[in-house]
Amino acid sequence: MNPELIILADTVHAMEGQTSGGPAPQAVAVQNGVIAAVGSRSDAEGWPAAQVIDFGAAVLTPGLVDCHMHPVPPGTGCGGGAWTPMCSGPPRPTAS
Secondary structure (H helix, E strand, C coil): CCCCEEEECCEECCCCCCCCCCCCCCEEEEECCEEEEEECHHHHCCCCCCEEEECCCCEECCCCCCCCCCEECCCCCCCCCCCEECCCCCCCCCCC
């Protein structure tokens, strides 16, 4: 593995591969724009990387892009023709 980025944080919610009662991961390796590995800070010492970002006491949720949205299906008068985040207010007029 040769990640271009390692992200460190005191708390990493990996969502997968995390065992109950085991040590919480504190490092995420990113390779070719995707998460390549999740592990401890000592694991990360063995991952050569072009850049390391340490967020300290922050909580990191890798892969979670939008933690709160309400998808709205097409044809509801809100947004475009594809699934869109919920809008507020009256339906938007469509261009003809």
